[in-house]
Amino acid sequence: MIDAIRDHFESLETTGEESSRDRTALFNQLNALPVENGERIKDEESQSKTESVGGHSYPDLSVLCQDLNEKASHPQVSIANSPSANSHVCQDTNPPASANPQTSNSTSPSPITNSAIRVDVNLLDKLMNLVGELVLCRNQILEFANQQAVNAEHDDAFKSASGRLNLVTSELQEGVMKTRMQPIRTIWSKFPRVVRDLAVSLNKQVQLEMEGEETELDKTLIEAIANPLTHLVRNCLDHGLDTPDMRIAAGKSQVGRLLLRAYHESGHVNIEVSDDGKGIDLENLKQKALQQGIITPTQALHMTEQEALHLIFLPSFSTSETVTNISGRGVGMDVVRANIERISGTIDVESRLGQGTSFKLKIPLTLAIIPTLIITSGGDRYAIPQVNLLELVRLDREQAEQRIEWFHGTPVYRLRGNLLPLVYLNQVLQLENNTGVQESSGIGKTSNAKKQSLIPEQEDETINIVVVQATEKPFGLVVDVINDTQEIVVKPLGKPLKSLACFAGATIMGDGKVVLILDVQGLAQKTLITSPEKEKALVNEDSQSVNSTAIPQQLLVFHAANQRRLAIPLSKVSRLEEFPRDRIEYLGDQEVIQYRQHIMPLIHLSAVLSNGYSEFQVRDRQSEISEDKQPVIVVSLQGDKQVGLVVDQVLDIVEQGINIKGVSPQKAILCSAVIQGKVTEIIDVHALIEQGLSVVKPMLV
């Protein structure tokens, strides 16, 4: 019958008109449905439909309404499955108007015709802004009330007044927020069809269960999670659920179970997508990650279960052997996570082999007003969203000296046995400290200098650590003062400041001052990547978070300088050449070669990199290795200038992300990394030329 309706709508779409007889036939069909509640609503709905177009009951108009209904891209299956959803869809058809979501609740006892009004979304937005202002105003008054506590006479009256203001504002805020709320049913209603179609094409049997359909979320959030949720559902069907044969073999019922569950919990909406399928095989996962070069064998060995599970969120990671039109391309889960994080939500995964997988999404109720922790650093206040907050740690001077330890120049704190990397907010933001001891750039200093400035000078001073979590790994944010928690209204930053990753926005505090909201994720990205020392610490502790950010690069790997394994970015290389040894000429002390009508200087990597060798020894060494041919990597500089790097042997070209394992003591070496399972040093081309060509540099420039 659903297909009948579908055909019906399709013909509507193509022809654009239809006789009223067909429609009544359809309605008869629909009325024949054994849903008693649905009948009532459909009747009323068809009434309201015709009313909504001005009290005329022209069949064409209601047909038009249905046509719109179809174009709103809500699947028709909802009509059969959930009549209330259908009524909602119908109200939602006119683009400028937003239906009041409460009315779509079929359990509501009030008559449907009167309880729904159409409100312009822009008007709602404006209302929302106004309430935001009111919240700020309330904060201001509350602060004022606290200050005036000395003045006893008017005290009580004023306090009660401000108390009432507090109450009213909160209620108003809640009420206005609700106008933007929509039940999660709006997205779930299309899942039965998605699931059924997919199950048929995958030859699996699935029973879809939904709990908490009436859980409400902000309209913008509903829109934002629709795609990630669909992806999760498809993933669960494709990867999670096993085939009927496998299920029977595993002693489970033939029909798989897919459960969607939504519920409120402490200011958040939790959404769970779980299946009772085969679960995620962690060993298989690790093997795949190893094959794809995402992790190293040692990492795989030391990985916790949770860390291994989080591999599925890495970009371009896929466990699927084959690419189908459903999945296997390796994009998806990372995008899902990015989308969820963009709306300040979190995603977590639990899996038991053979028993099933469950994804848990934690979504904030609304984005406009968020609870935050206000802290002070470098004399300014900042707000940290409480979604990112794990706990607060306070250390006095004595404890700080004992418990803050140094991991090769990087401060860490032992939090219940685990090392928590510390990030000093005033350093990250390059704020001058109040004491003025410390210069703005904390990075690259010796650990001693750091240590001095980080341990508080006075006896009574304490160290406040805000433990935050942006991705899977928490870190400690060291701040000067922890002030208060406060609900704030998020305001966007101006266009020129949008590029600052560290800030998510700004807000206005009770005293009228502007306070910046920290973006913990941006902060993490900044601190965990730009500082090589800190990165190193993190790599050793947990390379996963760093791995995920390494961008694959093409590298040319070669041997040079006493068989050292070196690499250079392929983008810098213009050609690989082999020159007969006798073509090398001299320009003063500099070896040069005539190459394409230019005089190209040659750099002996051995000379630059091995401080101990004199150039003659080096040359002798090389003439032993190869008699008459000299491999040269031609590196192009700006313009048409070129430099030749004299190497022993060109090995390979690899493409992979560089996982920096250490800072090199030598200037011309950018860093060292593990490439193809061997330690390889990556050359800093500019520093190399600087060092190796001081003589002929004028010739190049």
Added chain:
Amino acid sequence: MTKTTQLCTFFLDNLFLGIEVENVQEILRHQEMTRVPLAPPVVAGLINLRGQIVTAIDLRRRLELKPRAYDPLPINIIVRTPDETVSLLVDEIGDVLDVSDDDFERPPDTYRGGVRELIQGSYKLPNRLLLFLDVDKVVDFTVMD
């Protein structure tokens, strides 16, 4: 028939500058500002304009003049551009002047400086030159950094 333009004028260091009066939303005395760490130095801070957060641009830095002495405090010219509202910090505010397009001239060919594109030209007033600022370009400095 010559066209006249109304310019809101202000002083900055020893310069006499003007912007189109239609762009100006309001003029405010010194406002308390919140500094923005890691932002380009041109950004002086954020101000609270009746609940709206507005980025304040240090026009001296923007025009590569020497930094402001602490006294007197700068004045905010709140400027509206198609994209957003920003505040320009200037030394002192002048009158709104009617200038004739006949008096307009492009910047002299010998005028260099990195800020050439920010100044559209000058109006030749009887006693001094009024430099005409391109507000959209002044506000759009993300490209520069």
